[in-house]
């Protein structure tokens with residue numbers, strides 16, 4: 001067992017004290033939460049922000065001229081500013097709050113896609129996309145008479161650079177790629193792919209649901225046009241997500257949902273749209289959740305995104321080293337230096353659901369199934385996998401518990 005590290009001078013043991021849920025027991029055992037790619041746990045500061053907002057400041061925003069509404073509005077706008085600084089957007093006007101990454105991608109497919117993708121055009125994706133970065137494009141392509149093409153995944157779980165180069169085609173209107181696969185852990189060269197997209201006259205969308213919570217992300221450096229991610233995977237509550245879009249593109253886009261708050265002026269037969277980003281935030285938004293996302297960002301910044309990234313790399317390296325010694329295990333995806341903090345595997349012929357059930361009795365939570373990436377599983381020649389995904393509050397001892405429990409599963413199933 002390796003000694004627990006520190007993150008930016010924060011000891012992981014003391015970090016864990018910030019997360020009340022990590023003290024709970026499951027089937028009599030201390031919870032070992034290894035399903036962070038599905039959703040992260042929440043620190044006390046985020047939980048209490050929700051409580052504090054409803055106890056002291058609850059009012060609708062952008063409407064009231066009374067003090068509390070102005071306070072709520074100011075805090076909600078500030079949360080947009082915090083997100084903008086966190087991913088280095090030029091302005092908070094490029095930050096639209098949505099429910100989650102899925103909604104962010106759908107917003108682009110409906111608003112930008114229906115105006116800009118026409119019959120005969122191509123949307124270029126990869127074989128490793130989460131359903132959220134696939135199904136919206138299937139819907140759009142069918143409606144507009146466009147087609148989908150896919151950059152292939154090689155046997156190491158990487159995007160094939162040759163395949164990317166061979167795709168040069170003026171009919172490509174959009175390239176939409178995951179920054180990190182939620183199954184393989186592969187971190188994709190999104191800056192390079194963005195350049196490739198722009199050289200072809202296409203726009204670039206990045207599904208950053210699995211990277212913004214775990215490593216530094218700089219939208220200006222990457223130069224992508226759109227980026228989507230979810231608050232709940234980065235310490236914030238459910239129901240708050242982010243769509244980043246370059247301002248000039250957002251200015252040109254039609255609203256996705258019409259109604260209150262997204263308008264400047266309404267007449268019986270026509271309306272004028274509100275300024276950015278409110279033009280894309282119709283109706284009363286998730287105000288407390290947005291403010292709590294700002295608090296989650298404060299927490300992450302305090303730890304430091306570089307520190308989080310390197311700590312998770314240590315954990316995943318240790319996990320892969322230990323897991324690879326289990327007889328009959330098959331691990332998917334690239335080596336630790338090319339991936340983020342998760343590892344998917346199959347163990348002999350035990351169904352992943354059975355593995356997850358055995359682990360659950362030891363208090364260990366992992367994900368099992370197709371992980372919302374059925375085409376990738378098909379590409380790998382499997383129908384399901386088990387996945388352990390880490391965050392900065394996980395420890396090397398928890399990896400040891402995972403490995404011990406997997407040996408137990410092997411014994412139980414006689415493999």
Ligand code: C6P
Pocket residue numbers: 037038039100101102103130132133178180181182207209210230367371372
């Ligand atoms: N993946 C997982 O267990 P939402 O549900 O909208 O917050 O996030 C969707 C999404 C989009 N892209 C990627 C790469 C993702 O991993 C996810 C969510 C979770 O892998 C839940 S299926």
